Amino acid sequence: EVQLVESGGGLVQPGGSLRLSCSASGFTFSSYAIHWVRQAPGKGLEYVSAISSNGGRTYYADSVKDRFTISRDNSKNTLYLQMSSLRAEDTAVYYCVKAPSSSWYYYFDYWGQGTLVTVSS
Amino acid sequence: DIQMTQSPSTLSASVGDRVTITCRASQSFSRWLAWYQQKPGKAPKLLIYDASSLESGVPSRFSGSGSGTEFTLTISSLQPDDFATYYCQQYNSYWTFGQGTKVEIK
Numbered sequence: 001e002v003q004l005v006e007s008g009g010g011l012v013q014p015g016g017s018l019r020l021s022c023s024a025s026g027f028t029f030s031s032y033a034i035h036w037v038r039q040a041p042g043k044g045l046e047y048v049s050a051i052s053s054n055g056g057r058t059y060y061a062d063s064v065k066d067r068f069t070i071s072r073d074n075s076k077n078t079l080y081l082q083m084s085s086l087r088a089e090d091t092a093v094y095y096c097v098k099a100p101s102s103s104w105y106y107y108f109d110y111w112g113q114g115t116l117v118t119v120s121s
Numbered sequence: 122d123i124q125m126t127q128s129p130s131t132l133s134a135s136v137g138d139r140v141t142i143t144c145r146a147s148q149s150f151s152r153w154l155a156w157y158q159q160k161p162g163k164a165p166k167l168l169i170y171d172a173s174s175l176e177s178g179v180p181s182r183f184s185g186s187g188s189g190t191e192f193t194l195t196i197s198s199l200q201p202d203d204f205a206t207y208y209c210q211q212y213n214s215y216w217t218f219g220q221g222t223k224v225e226i227k
Binding site: 035037044045046047050059062095105106107108109111112113114 | 122153155157159164165166167170171176208210212213214215216217218219220221
């Protein structure tokens with residue numbers, strides 16, 4: 001069974017940093033591109049970032065570019081999102097999301113349960 | 122960037138109704154579009170991919186169609202479990218979601 005379990009969320013002050021993790025199981029982690037998608041309270045889904053199966057290619061939405069860094073450790077089946085210079089508008093549930101292929105442009109077939117990040121003083 | 126616009130934003134319907142949600146893209150592409158269903162407090166669930174392919178385990182009352190700049194999700198006979206929010210997503214050029222359509226009980 002495919003499982004994606006996010007952790008690392010919490011309350012952080014504006015301008016602060018936080019690192020999210022996503023632990024994967026039930027599939028060959030190193031064979032798939034993985035993404036982060038977020039959802040602000042009561043709002044819609046917003047795409048955040050992607051990383052290729054071997055970590056060699058990444059993509060960031062304009063809203064997080066130069067502030068967030070996505071990475072992965074295929075030996076640990078774990079995805080990371082390092083978030084810095086956090087703003088109130090980064091407050092959201094962050095989902096770790098798997099694509100069904102190593103190819104870059106694909107839909108998402110499995111989602112984690114999400115971890116809540118709250119940016120507030 | 123490709124922008125996705127869904128309509129309507131909210132839809133009130135009754136059990137048994139045929140429901141159609143539309144997703145329009147700011148640029149044309151062939152079939153790289155997915156539909157997701159989300160219930161309150163839960164992660165989204167994949168329903169349709171490649172515009173019209175039904176994900177395994179999804180009831181056949183759900184169907185998708187379209188290409189170019191206009192895509193539709195149709196629920197042929199709305200069931201109580203279908204009251205939720207639905208999102209379209211393009212994956213032709215990076216990834217973008219529509220703003221969502223909430224299907225409410227009439």
